[in-house]
Amino acid sequence: MKTPNPITGNILDVNLSEGLTEQIPTERYSEGVLGGIGVAVKALIDRVDAGVRPLDPENMITFNAGVLVGTSSPSACRTTIASMNVLTGGYGSASAAGYFAPELKYAGFDSIFVSGKASRPVFLFVSDGKAEILDASHLWGKTTWDTEDLIRQQFGDQSIQVLSIGPAGENLVPAANVMVCRNRSASRCGLGAIMGSKNLKAIAVRGSGIIQVAQPESFVRCCGQHSGHLASTNTAIMLRRYGTPASFPQWNEIGNLPGKNFQTNRLTEKGALNFTPEHLEEKVIQKNFGCFSCSIHCTQLNSIKSGKFKGTSGEKLECQAFWDFGAKLGVETIEAVVKGSTLCAELGLDMNNATGAISFAMECYQRGLITEQDTGGLKLEWGNEEVIVELLHQIAHVRGIGNLLKDGAVVAAKTIGNGSEKFAMHVKGQDLAEEFRGLVGWALGIMVSERGGAHTTGAPLAERYSVSPERSQELFGISTASDPMAYEGKAELVVYYQRFHSALEALGTCFFSSNWIGAEMLGPEDYVTLYNLAMGTNIGVDDLMTAGERIHTLQKLFNIKHRGFSREEDVPQDRMFEIPPNQTNTKIGLDRGKWSKLLDDYYALHDWDVKTGYPKPECLSRLGLEVHQSILN
Numbered sequence: 001m002k003t004p005n006p007i008t009g010n011i012l013d014v015n016l017s018e019g020l021t022e023q024i025p026t027e028r029y030s031e032g033v034l035g036g037i038g039v040a041v042k043a044l045i046d047r048v049d050a051g052v053r054p055l056d057p058e059n060m061i062t063f064n065a066g067v068l069v070g071t072s073s074p075s076a077c078r079t080t081i082a083s084m085n086v087l088t089g090g091y092g093s094a095s096a097a098g099y100f101a102p103e104l105k106y107a108g109f110d111s112i113f114v115s116g117k118a119s120r121p122v123f124l125f126v127s128d129g130k131a132e133i134l135d136a137s138h139l140w141g142k143t144t145w146d147t148e149d150l151i152r153q154q155f156g157d158q159s160i161q162v163l164s165i166g167p168a169g170e171n172l173v174p175a176a177n178v179m180v181c182r183n184r185s186a187s188r189c190g191l192g193a194i195m196g197s198k199n200l201k202a203i204a205v206r207g208s209g210i211i212q213v214a215q216p217e218s219f220v221r222c223c224g225q226h227s228g229h230l231a232s233t234n235t236a237i238m239l240r241r242y243g244t245p246a247s248f249p250q251w252n253e254i255g256n257l258p259g260k261n262f263q264t265n266r267l268t269e270k271g272a273l274n275f276t277p278e279h280l281e282e283k284v285i286q287k288n289f290g291c292f293s294c295s296i297h298c299t300q301l302n303s304i305k306s307g308k309f310k311g312t313s314g315e316k317l318e319c320q321a322f323w324d325f326g327a328k329l330g331v332e333t334i335e336a337v338v339k340g341s342t343l344c345a346e347l348g349l350d351m352n353n354a355t356g357a358i359s360f361a362m363e364c365y366q367r368g369l370i371t372e373q374d375t376g377g378l379k380l381e382w383g384n385e386e387v388i389v390e391l392l393h394q395i396a397h398v399r400g401i402g403n404l405l406k407d408g409a410v411v412a413a414k415t416i417g418n419g420s421e422k423f424a425m426h427v428k429g430q431d432l433a434e435e436f437r438g439l440v441g442w443a444l445g446i447m448v449s450e451r452g453g454a455h456t457t458g459a460p461l462a463e464r465y466s467v468s469p470e471r472s473q474e475l476f477g478i479s480t481a482s483d484p485m486a487y488e489g490k491a492e493l494v495v496y497y498q499r500f501h502s503a504l505e506a507l508g509t510c511f512f513s514s515n516w517i518g519a520e521m522l523g524p525e526d527y528v529t530l531y532n533l534a535m536g537t538n539i540g541v542d543d544l545m546t547a548g549e550r551i552h553t554l555q556k557l558f559n560i561k562h563r564g565f566s567r568e569e570d571v572p573q574d575r576m577f578e579i580p581p582n583q584t585n586t587k588i589g590l591d592r593g594k595w596s597k598l599l600d601d602y603y604a605l606h607d608w609d610v611k612t613g614y615p616k617p618e619c620l621s622r623l624g625l626e627v628h629q630s631i632l633n
Helices: 037-047 100-106 144-155 191-197 216-232 234-242 244-253 269-274 277-283 319-327 334-347 351-366 385-397 409-416 440-447 469-476 490-507 524-535 541-563 592-606 617-622 626-632
Strands: 010-015 020-025 060-065 079-084 091-096 111-115 122-127 130-135 161-164 178-180 184-186 200-206 285-289 299-303 313-315
Touching: 010 130, 037 060, 037 079, 037 091, 037 111, 037 490, 037 541, 060 100, 060 191, 079 100, 079 184, 079 191, 091 178, 091 191, 091 541, 100 161, 100 200, 111 122, 144 161, 144 200, 144 334, 178 191, 191 200, 216 234, 216 524, 234 244, 234 277, 234 285, 244 269, 244 277, 244 319, 277 285, 277 334, 313 334, 319 334, 319 351, 334 351, 334 385, 351 385, 351 409, 440 490, 440 592, 469 490, 490 524, 490 541, 490 592, 524 541, 541 626, 617 626
Parallel strands: 010 111, 122 200
Antiparallel strands: 010 020, 060 079, 060 111, 079 091, 091 184, 122 130, 161 178, 161 200, 178 184, 285 299, 299 313
16 A cells, blocks of 8 residues: 555646646656656656757646645745746746645646647646646736636636736746746746747646645644744744845845846945835835745735825735845835836736846946937836836837847847947846855855756855854854855855755745755755655655755756756856945955866766766766766767
């Protein structure tokens, strides 16, 4: 008899070209990678042939619920979406919280694989082991919020969980994201455009199944202990009150903001005064709440009470919205940040990539490389709130200068020319979201991310929060985690978090419950205990981290297979080796020679060739991935 565990054992495999759905076993792809994102990347590397482009029908997009999703494990609620990256042509993935992934498990599936292209707009309805491909002509052209409302009305069930694309995805904009549960954004990599290329407007799920675990009493007791601990931490208390914007003043203080397309790294005095957690609480926060099985509750309901954006309301305002709209575009009012973030959610736009293209255009306008004749009369001045709102609409609907900016800064620079290429800030072709000149480990994690730049796939926050050398040694095996400009030990720190992040994503667990966001949060040993109690296994911490390493290496192999990315793509652009003009801390700034040595150390820790950045045969052998050796030949 099979030991009870939280894996349903089923993948829903959908071919939209044929209009067919079938069930395949999860175990076909789960060996050695736990589940969730691990299942997805194994399937993608097997099923997406070299030469396939992101928007081709032959490409596949996957929607995945991790191993612990649907249980009472703290913050086990994440939906991971994985496919190709529209902007880089390589590996792409994004993750969002909420309630969709647990509902998918209750409906009887661990993952949904979608390939092909429907002949007309459709949405997928999944319920208790069954799936229907339904007409979505009445949803096409609608915002993500209207789409979710209309689907629930159609079935008369407010408990249906929905992920969908907006106009940006329908128009195949590479900055298009997938919105989950109204305000949870699965952003980066253009995954909304991939759904749009398949004429797939939405996926709706409803389930009445139950999730079992191997040792229910011990598991529930362990979950309760961890949840109680997490809820009482200072980190959770701050997140519960303000959300992730609680950390924004510190990012400004240490000089790590992408000001005006990375020309500066700090806010103006006015911006610094306006963008405080207390000001946010006074101006827009209405109440807070949490996602499925969450003890932290970092989500706030926001509403603008006065001014030109009065009446705008939304959920889950992230610190990154202040990076993107406040620092990157020179906006200095909270109300405009809320408006921009909310509009992106409705249009199905990734604000990281959309503001990357806009900030590039604003710098080109600042330098006279484009004029109002090119912009349709729009004055692309820093902080011009009305113009920024208009540009978001133009990008999503591919009109006006939005037609130039929709493909991101790198592509736009090829059209503009005149040396504008050096102002197109990117990693592997995807618009760069994060400043990193003042945090060496953060920089490395972002540059080597297989997604094409992102801080959620290995970039360490430990450089920002305070951890003693002794505690650093205990947690990470190095003493320098909280020394932001130390190069020593940072390769080890990034490799640690690449493995841990990949494992957490395979479990379906939010990073905010882990030691990534605070040293007092849960570590690998805590998740190993939860996994063993749920699955009836006896793995150790090394096994968990090795599974994470295997997942990460498969992502690397996918990039090599489809784009041949090598060491060259892991080196920052020239601007990131320059000291920002408004910087008063002379320690800020990356060093080219030290960066080269840092990459050597990083590759060596992975058993990768230091010249190419490609995995060595012994790396593949150690991880049981020899079958993919041909990718490197």
